[in-house]
Amino acid sequence: MAEPLFGRLALIGIGLIGSSIAHAARQNGLVKEIVVQTRSQKTLDRARELGLGNAYTLDPAEAADGADLVIACVPVGASEQVAKAIGPVLKPGAIVSDVGSVKTSVVKQMGNYLPADVHFVPAHPIAGTEHSGPDAGFAELFQSRWCILTPPEGTDPKAVEKLAAFWRGIGANVEVMSAEHHDLVLAITSHIPHLIAYNIVGTAADMEESVRAEVIKFSASGFRDFTRIAASDPTMWRDIFLHNKDAVLEMLGRFTEDLTALQRAIRRGDGNTLFDLFTRTRAIRRGIVEMGQDTSEADFGRRHGTGTPAGE
Numbered sequence: 001m002a003e004p005l006f007g008r009l010a011l012i013g014i015g016l017i018g019s020s021i022a023h024a025a026r027q028n029g030l031v032k033e034i035v036v037q038t039r040s041q042k043t044l045d046r047a048r049e050l051g052l053g054n055a056y057t058l059d060p061a062e063a064a065d066g067a068d069l070v071i072a073c074v075p076v077g078a079s080e081q082v083a084k085a086i087g088p089v090l091k092p093g094a095i096v097s098d099v100g101s102v103k104t105s106v107v108k109q110m111g112n113y114l115p116a117d118v119h120f121v122p123a124h125p126i127a128g129t130e131h132s133g134p135d136a137g138f139a140e141l142f143q144s145r146w147c148i149l150t151p152p153e154g155t156d157p158k159a160v161e162k163l164a165a166f167w168r169g170i171g172a173n174v175e176v177m178s179a180e181h182h183d184l185v186l187a188i189t190s191h192i193p194h195l196i197a198y199n200i201v202g203t204a205a206d207m208e209e210s211v212r213a214e215v216i217k218f219s220a221s222g223f224r225d226f227t228r229i230a231a232s233d234p235t236m237w238r239d240i241f242l243h244n245k246d247a248v249l250e251m252l253g254r255f256t257e258d259l260t261a262l263q264r265a266i267r268r269g270d271g272n273t274l275f276d277l278f279t280r281t282r283a284i285r286r287g288i289v290e291m292g293q294d295t296s297e298a299d300f301g302r303r304h305g306t307g308t309p310a311g312e
């Protein structure tokens with residue numbers, strides 16, 4: 001195995017993403033040691049039982065002290081708190097990163113508290129499941145998935161390349177873009193789909209009792225897929241919508257207009273409009289499958305015990 005890229009990795013927050021990074025970094029020999037930090041003693045004890053790190057602490061400053069790479073793996077709303085705590089102890093030349101699903105807000109929240117002699121390279125792996133906590137992680141989560149880096153202007157390209165090498169080392173494909181562009185793209189590809197899932201499951205849950213029982217009984221695969229997404233962590237998703245407000249509202253506006261057009265087509269019996277849209281969207285799906293970007297079958301295996309079990 002090649003020489004590790006980093007000496008000490010500090011993981012601040014050890015849920016699905018933090019624990020998956022721990023498994024993957026260890027399995028691929030990318031770091032010499034891992035320090036795990038989280039807020040609650042219970043989660044920290046569980047991380048220790050799972051053997052996710054070499055050292056464990058409840059204090060983010062203690063974890064970040066002397067680390068070569070610090071990755072905040074917390075809900076995006078906790079980013080400022082983390083940066084405030086670790087800022088004063090960071091080693092000169094250290095790389096500070098995160099995995100948050102929103103980037104502009106994280107850059108604003110963390111940027112001010114990080115000293116000028118560290119490299120701040122925000123990141124977002126586009127890989128996840130509806131599960132959370134340290135038991136949910138597995139080393140293969142990032143395999144063949146994208147990881148988007150959004151370094152602020154003026155970031156040392158060598159630091160960006162070093163973090164890119166880390167993500168490639170755990171199986172991801174890396175792309176660099178601005179935080180603003182990231183937030184707009186992810187609003188439509190990830191955030192709105194989650195909002196739709198939360199809403200449709202909420203609408204079904206609010207129906208009168210007799211219908212609600214049938215919704216569960218006859219839950220066909222379309223609705224079932226929505227319930228999986230709607231089972232995602234409430235804190236994480238509350239923070240995403242609060243922190244990507246502008247992009248989500250912009251995309252939601254467009255989505256609502258298109259939905260109204262479909263509503264009109266149905267009311268008017270305009271089959272051509274429906275058929276044309278469904279033909280276009282089918283082609284998009286086929287394009288995604290041909291590009292090898294659809295991993296739903298592998299994901300199905302992981303979730304249903306025919307693939308890598310969570311927390312392997």
Ligand SMILES: NC(=O)c1ccc[n+]([C@@H]2O[C@H](COP(=O)([O-])OP(=O)(O)OC[C@H]3O[C@@H](n4cnc5c(N)ncnc54)[C@H](O)[C@@H]3O)[C@@H](O)[C@H]2O)c1
Binds near residue numbers: 014040102127131236
């Ligand atoms: N779950 C996904 O599908 C997914 C995918 C990509 C990125 N992300 C992003 O990764 C981040 C973590 O998500 P996750 O799925 O691992 O969540 P998770 O709920 O599994 O884990 C979050 C961890 O952070 C800890 N935590 C919360 N506030 C903290 C604080 N102030 N200080 C220290 N620890 C704190 C929690 O106790 C928990 O251990 C989020 O920002 C999320 O947007 C999630």
Ligand SMILES: O=C(O)C(=O)C[C@]1(C(=O)O)C=C[C@@H](O)C=C1
Binds near residue numbers: 126189
């Ligand atoms: O597969 C899932 O469960 C996910 O929702 C993962 C997903 C996504 O939207 O693709 C969710 C949020 C993250 O920021 C990245 C990935």
